[in-house]
Amino acid sequence: MQTDTIVLGAGIVGISVALHLQKAGRSVLLVDKRAPGEETSYGNAGLIQREGVYPYGFPHDFGALIRYAMNNTIDAHYHWSAIPKLAPFLFSYWMHSRASHHEAIAHKYAKLIEHCVTEHDALANEAGAANLLRRNGWMKVFRTARQQDERLAEAARWNREFGLNYRPLDVATLRKEEPHLDQSLIGGLHWTDPVTVVDPHGLSKAYVARFEALGGRTALGDAGTLAQDGADGWSVGLADGTTARARDVVVALGPWADVLTRRLGYRLPLAVKRGYHMHYKPLGNAVLNHPVLDTERGYFLAPMLQGVRLTTGAEFADSDAPQTPVQLQRAEPIAKTLFPLGERLDPQPWLGRRPCTPDMMPIIGAAHRHKNLWFSFGHAHHGLTLAAVTGRMIAEMVTGQKVFVDPAPFSPARFG
Numbered sequence: 001m002q003t004d005t006i007v008l009g010a011g012i013v014g015i016s017v018a019l020h021l022q023k024a025g026r027s028v029l030l031v032d033k034r035a036p037g038e039e040t041s042y043g044n045a046g047l048i049q050r051e052g053v054y055p056y057g058f059p060h061d062f063g064a065l066i067r068y069a070m071n072n073t074i075d076a077h078y079h080w081s082a083i084p085k086l087a088p089f090l091f092s093y094w095m096h097s098r099a100s101h102h103e104a105i106a107h108k109y110a111k112l113i114e115h116c117v118t119e120h121d122a123l124a125n126e127a128g129a130a131n132l133l134r135r136n137g138w139m140k141v142f143r144t145a146r147q148q149d150e151r152l153a154e155a156a157r158w159n160r161e162f163g164l165n166y167r168p169l170d171v172a173t174l175r176k177e178e179p180h181l182d183q184s185l186i187g188g189l190h191w192t193d194p195v196t197v198v199d200p201h202g203l204s205k206a207y208v209a210r211f212e213a214l215g216g217r218t219a220l221g222d223a224g225t226l227a228q229d230g231a232d233g234w235s236v237g238l239a240d241g242t243t244a245r246a247r248d249v250v251v252a253l254g255p256w257a258d259v260l261t262r263r264l265g266y267r268l269p270l271a272v273k274r275g276y277h278m279h280y281k282p283l284g285n286a287v288l289n290h291p292v293l294d295t296e297r298g299y300f301l302a303p304m305l306q307g308v309r310l311t312t313g314a315e316f317a318d319s320d321a322p323q324t325p326v327q328l329q330r331a332e333p334i335a336k337t338l339f340p341l342g343e344r345l346d347p348q349p350w351l352g353r354r355p356c357t358p359d360m361m362p363i364i365g366a367a368h369r370h371k372n373l374w375f376s377f378g379h380a381h382h383g384l385t386l387a388a389v390t391g392r393m394i395a396e397m398v399t400g401q402k403v404f405v406d407p408a409p410f411s412p413a414r415f416g
Contacts, residue, residue: 002244002246003217005027006234007249008226009032009223009252009377010035010036010208011204011252012037012200012204012207013376014032016123018030018211018250019211021394021395023214024396024401026398026399027216030208030218031223031238037205039352039353040355041200042204042350043276043350044384046197046304046384047196047291048120050194050195051158054105054109054158055105055382056381057102058094058097060097073298074313074331074334075314075327076316077315077326079315079324082318093271093360096358096360097360110162111406112390114162117193117195119391121195123388124206128210129202132199133195134198135195136289137191138196138291138292139189139290139291140189140191140295148187151189155191165192166190166192169190170187171185171186177289178290185338198303198305200384220239222239223253226249229245233247249374250398251373254379257375257377257378264369266369266412268375268378269357269415271358272354272355273314273353274314275353276325276350276351277309277312279304279308287303288301290303301335301339307345310328312327312331325349354383360380361409362386363411364376364407365412365413366411374398
């Protein structure tokens, strides 16, 4: 099979890349070992985080470090056996998270984030999926005055620096807008710019349907078979026994990208943060109107078409280690006091893997040791948020157009 471009990886990032390339007039084959959108993109919190100018850093607060060292929190958990392998990444991540470094990163990262809603709006409207998007933002809720004061001051600073919009929520306003939340909460912060997705998997499928309607093709295949084909091209084996060939290949394999890139001679510092979710039926007539972060406890509740989704923080472990959903077990009884969650709706917890770089920025751009090879991964917690932006950037690079966001800060070459 001959095509112009092969995109390896059918998560939301790879899907968006493929769709944008197909829109640009390329013939595109989207290849994955599973059906599109069934891995990490299936289980995110459903946020398009317009406010997310500061990527998630490694805490430098001494109290937080002590809590994490005890390994009994909801927002972070680690496998002791994985620490020796992860230590170089974690140290680099900690160094990049220092205040001055984190601020410099944010001002680069904001150039991506500022387009996340408009770019998704464009694709969702084309794909007939605008009904999956909600425009009521999301909330942080507070149990202590200290946390409330810190987060509101932070929001005010981000409003001045980046123009991000928010509302402080006093007790009366919070109870009016979320009457079924714990009445002991002292207030909240409402980020009003973000868009929420009530069915992330459904959005992925809608983008794929649009891609196919434009002539794009999907196939099952093994990215590990990728090989150079002649002077300028690439080939990859498909599950049906045939071989696909193309001039350009885009690697959008998320947490599995480094398995391939290492074989090609790249030493990109990619690590994986694992996370879990579970859906619940609300008790009685309870309704959750906004996605909500329990700020002090470190878990997230989001209203989805499948039910109320409870998502956990980061688990540092070998990517393929067996499930250990202890964070979900810790969060569930606390979440039931925040909002009246009823029965579990999933047969078992869902596990996803977020691909992360130590400087908290994705890897987007041309591979610097091979011709016609492109990288698009490492989006960490913002894969859904940045998928449409990244897809447009890669399509513009591959087709030789002017890239609408400066890609230099995200180049693979920054790691040598």
